[in-house]
Amino acid sequence: MSNPTHGMAPGLRIYLTGFTLALILTAIPFGLVAFEILPRTPALLTIAVLAIVQVLVHLRYFLHLDLKHTPRENLFALLFAAFLIFIMVGGSLWIMFDLHHRMM
Amino acid sequence: MSAASQSAPVAMPAGFLDTERRSKRALGFWVYLMSDAIIFALVFATYVVLSRNYAGGPTAAELFDLKRTFGETMLLLFSSATFGFATLAMLEGNRARLLVWLVLTVALGAGFVALEIGEFLGMIEGGATPDRSAFLSAFFTLVGLHGLHVSVGLVWILVLMGQLLIKGLTRPVASRLFRLGLFWHFLDIIWIGIFSVVYLPGVL
Numbered sequence: 001m002s003n004p005t006h007g008m009a010p011g012l013r014i015y016l017t018g019f020t021l022a023l024i025l026t027a028i029p030f031g032l033v034a035f036e037i038l039p040r041t042p043a044l045l046t047i048a049v050l051a052i053v054q055v056l057v058h059l060r061y062f063l064h065l066d067l068k069h070t071p072r073e074n075l076f077a078l079l080f081a082a083f084l085i086f087i088m089v090g091g092s093l094w095i096m097f098d099l100h101h102r103m104m
Numbered sequence: 105m106s107a108a109s110q111s112a113p114v115a116m117p118a119g120f121l122d123t124e125r126r127s128k129r130a131l132g133f134w135v136y137l138m139s140d141a142i143i144f145a146l147v148f149a150t151y152v153v154l155s156r157n158y159a160g161g162p163t164a165a166e167l168f169d170l171k172r173t174f175g176e177t178m179l180l181l182f183s184s185a186t187f188g189f190a191t192l193a194m195l196e197g198n199r200a201r202l203l204v205w206l207v208l209t210v211a212l213g214a215g216f217v218a219l220e221i222g223e224f225l226g227m228i229e230g231g232a233t234p235d236r237s238a239f240l241s242a243f244f245t246l247v248g249l250h251g252l253h254v255s256v257g258l259v260w261i262l263v264l265m266g267q268l269l270i271k272g273l274t275r276p277v278a279s280r281l282f283r284l285g286l287f288w289h290f291l292d293i294i295w296i297g298i299f300s301v302v303y304l305p306g307v308l
Contacts, residue, residue, distance in 0.1 A: 011195065015188035022181055026299075030174050033304045043308055051300035055293055062184055062289040071128045081138035089113040092149040 019063020025054040133283045137290050140253075144294050147249060148301055151242040155306070159237035164306030167232055169223070173303040176219050176296065180254075183212035184292040191285050199273045202281075206265050208286070213258045220251045243302065250298055253291050260284055 003089045029047045032038055038046065067075070155164065190205035208248050224244070227233075235243040264284055 012189075012217050015192070015218050017189075019181070019185045022184075026177055026181065026296075029300065029304055030170065030177075032151045033308050034170055040308055044305055047300050052204050054296050058184075058289060058293045058296070061287060062188060062292070070132070073131055073245060074134050077131070077135055077138050083242075084142055088146050089141070089149040092146075093152060096153045099268070 014061055018057055021057045022054055025050050130283055147246045151246045154238040154242040155237035161237040162232045165225055168303050168306045170307050172219060172223055173299055176216050178297055179212045179216040180292050180295050182291055183209045187285055187288045194278055194281055206261055209308055210258055210261050213254055217255055257288055257291060
């Protein structure tokens, strides 16, 4: 664990780690699209996975969420919101694309 | 360590960010953020359903400029980092440094809004108005809603900078700054969704 950030204030190290990870996770999908490295479907999948990872990085390093210190009610609010989003967004897309498919 | 900082005039709780105590007090604000996330999620779903309905009008690939989107992304990401540094200055009770970081955050955020307004105006001049197609209605609703949030966030930062100058770095002002930080970082998270769902697949 000895790296150039050793000895820095813990707060600064946390923000810089999050910032560096976010930069990398942003550069990869933009690079994929700009230089047309992958075919369409794998590229879309990669973008989606990297976006989810980057959201988790932001939650961890910028919003300081973690399973140990964040109060349980905040985590419940987050999980409940994620559950609602899953049902409403997933349900809407399922219904609409099924409809689209049937009308073709 | 905590005993020493209690006696200081600004007396931020020791221990990094003291997340436990702060987030307990921010539960109400957290509930607001989650409900805002649900609103954004539904606007995202609407966009995804309508994103190919061009109605013979301009397509996403014709309209989107990846360089501009990358610039917007970088401005917002750097502004998230500068807000993080502002939070650290706040915890040290250093008002001058806190104000400098907030000024930088406002500058980066304003740059983002300026780029976005430029993008919207360019599209509208080219005939790609919100009423041209379902795709454009959904695009302006989603990206415009986020831009509106960022603009409100900028006003909010300016208001708290005023409070910092007039009232100083008191506990209530610090508490407000903490929630503003949550809001600002939340907006950057929404932007990850926007470039990953709207711009990159649109150009691909």
